[in-house]
Amino acid sequence: MVLDKDIQAQLEQYLQLMERDVLLKVSAGSDEVSMDMLALVHELASMSPKIQVERVSLPRTPSFRLMRGGEDTGITFAGVPLGHEFTSLVLALLQASGRAPKIEDSLVKQIQSLRGEYHFETYVSLSCNVCPDVVQALNVMSILNPGVTHTMIDGAAFKDEVEAKDILAVPAVYLNGTLFGSGRMSLEEILTKLGSGPTPSELADQDPFDVLVIGGGPAGASAAIYAARKGIRTGIVAERLGGQVLDTLGIENFISVKYTEGPQFAAQLEEHVKQYDIQVMKAQRAKRLEKKSLIEVELESGAVLKSKAVILATGARWRNVGVPGEDKFKNKGVAYCPHCDGPLYQGKDVAVIGGGNSGIEAAIDLAGIVRHVTVLEFMPELKADAVLQKRLYSLPNVTVVTNAATKEITGTDKVDGITYTDRDTGEVHHIDLQGVFVQIGLVPNTEWLGDTVERTRTGEIVVDPRGATSVPGVFAAGDCTNSPYKQIIISMGSGANAALGAFDYLIRT
Ligand SMILES: Cc1cc2nc3c(=O)[nH]c(=O)nc-3n(C[C@H](O)[C@H](O)[C@H](O)COP(=O)(O)OP(=O)(O)OC[C@H]3O[C@@H](n4cnc5c(N)ncnc54)[C@H](O)[C@@H]3O)c2cc1C
Incomplete structure (x- = not known):
């Protein structure tokens, strides 16, 4: 059983709102993620007579595609959409079954008026709380316009793709194979970017x-x-x-x-x-x-x-640290949202710049995922609340450097290190690492x-x-x-x- 009892009870109520049958076309192998995905889709099917499952072969394994009647909705989930993406799955099931998405009529018209082929792919992490908005917006577009398709890809299940594309920030959205945008995007922003928002004269x-x-x-x-x-x-x-x-x-x-x-x-x-x-x-x-x-x-x-x-x-x-390399490596190793991008640094070494509450919270959070965290604080001591500092100092994989003035974030295609000056001695130090989280206020x-x-x-x-x-x-x-x-x-x-x-x-x- 993949879902716990409370979630199952809630889900059963939602699934009762399904209007028509939805077929889940599932592409699965014998790996662990495939097994988890199969368990999830079969559990869903056992909870609603309106959900059927069929084994097929799709471009990505493990993945499953949502069909309404014999028609493709264009929505695919590659990986297991649990965590923050579970809501995206439930909404997609309801919308694929015929329930209208809860968006304004003007947006429905803008989506339906899009002409052409738009094949979106969104790389997410299941702990990213920003990602579901983007996934859900693109799923709604797929439901409402047959020219739009959307695949949610869990980066943890498709590490090779993430590495090949050098993705270090999620959500990372690709349109027809080319990077379309990174980070939070509302439906309105996506439509405006596609040239389907209100015209200047309509606004003026x-x-x-x-x-x-x-x-x-x-x-x-x-x-x-x-x-x-x-x-x-x-x-x-x-x-x-x-x-x-x-x-x-x-x-x-x-x-x-x-x-x-x-x-x-x-x-x-x-x-x-x-x-x-x-x-x-x-x-x-x-x-x-x-x-x-x-x-x-x-x-x-x-x-x-x-x-x-x-x-x-x-x-x-977020305030930028303003050193060479910060702009160049944004989304290529320089990040601002530990909840969103932390999982992409699993097993890697990272630095957090900033020793205030947000910096220390980020360091504690990251220490549970990455190999090692170095906190760089400009002042002689950390400014975070005592309770956070106590927790931080109890962690085995964190080093704190105070009086550290960040000089440069280094790398070629992506971040490979950080250079800072010890403000006490004037000595310059370099640390080899793969990620820098900037947390120095607003x-x-x-x-x-x-x-x-x-x-x-x-x-x-x-x-x-x-x-x-x-x-x-x-x-x-x-x-x-x-x-x-x-x-x-x-x-x-x-x-x-x-x-x-x-x-x-x-x-x-
Ligand atoms: C990670 C984080 C955690 C936080 N946690 C808490 C918490 O637990 N409790 C708490 O009380 N506070 C918290 N805060 C602080 C709180 O979120 C802010 O104080 C609050 O959101 C400020 O509201 P605001 O409307 O002034 O500005 P914002 O929330 O910053 O909103 C600004 C708005 O202006 C828009 N905008 C900006 N520039 C333009 C432009 N040129 N044209 C048009 N629109 C523009 C933005 O899109 C946005 O809609 C947190 C902040 C952060 C970053």
Whole structure:
């Protein structure tokens, strides 16, 4: 039995929602992963009379393909989709059986209007919490458009392919054999990348907003909901609805919710935003802001949106260490997400740059997977909480180097080492290793604003107690501001605060 009792009970309920029969065409050998995969598909078949299994030969073994009636859905799972991918399998079964994917009608139309052949392959790790979003988006595209196929490939089961393609970050998505993208991608982003998103003129051809929110993390979502509840015309532009929360595993400090997980929290944010009359423009980046009679926000697509008031809630992103080799080897040994990419470094040597909470959490996490972890901390001592440090120092395969200034990440095609200077002695040291995880905090996403609004030396937008910036009518909230603490609950509060500030401004002007 592959699935534990609790999961089986839940799954049985889901499988009852299947509408039509689904045939699983299975290609299996005699290896261990094939055996696990066979056990899983037979267990699924034993739980629902609507699931049948047939042994065939497919391009990858072990893998299985989902068929509805005699028709190929285009969806294949290569490896055993357990771990974080189990939800992808359950959704694929339901959708293959005829249940409509829960996406907006406009997205269904965009998917169905794609012409041509799109054969996607996504390499994942089963511990990657970012991967299922991409897998599920591409599976939905396969279900809705016969020209699209999608294969999820568990990198651990297909190590030769991963090594041949030098994949060191997941999800890694290939389209018709060529790298299409790496890391998190929403359905909207994939469609925009394929040229099937809304056109600039469709976006620009809208009446001015009363409040336009830029950013769709906790701060932006909260600001938009507060504005919409005032009955004013509200829009939200976001590159990624959910923001940093999408990269978070467990959340235990959102008061009144004892425990939740980032992707679930982000989905609830989106659902809440959709309860209101808010014009949501996803997979769009703002690139310029200008105050004229109205405030204009230009998007990277070229569309210019107009609004009486704007709330900036563009949050923050991982800070780069800024040494030679970092950019060159991104996704080729330089990584930022230990939960996602850690399993690709199994048995290898890695470094974690940064000795704060996120760095030490990453080092502890990685120590369970890799051969050896070296923590490089710039300051004379680690800054992480004592409890984390205690755990770290109890691990046999971790070395901590303090007072270490990273000089270079070295390699030819991919990372082969790291060079640092001992700040005490000035001596230069080199360590041979295969991966570098950068964990040195965050930087605000505010460069695009230039000098239009006042920012601190580190780029944070300066706000007053009502969230107002130096430009009348422009407000800001969340991690992109000079608020001293960066947390979900604080961002949401400041989003609400900025929306109320903006509403006050509108009724006075
Ligand atoms: C790994 C990790 C774990 C964390 N764990 C916790 C936790 O357990 N509890 C907790 O309270 N906090 C946690 N945090 C912090 C918390 O996630 C942030 O404080 C919070 O998400 C900030 O919300 P925000 O809306 O200000 O910004 P973000 O969440 O950063 O959202 C910014 C939004 O702006 C969009 N955007 C950026 N630039 C542009 C642009 N130019 N145009 C359009 N859109 C743009 C982004 O796509 C996104 O939608 C964690 C953070 C990380 C990285």
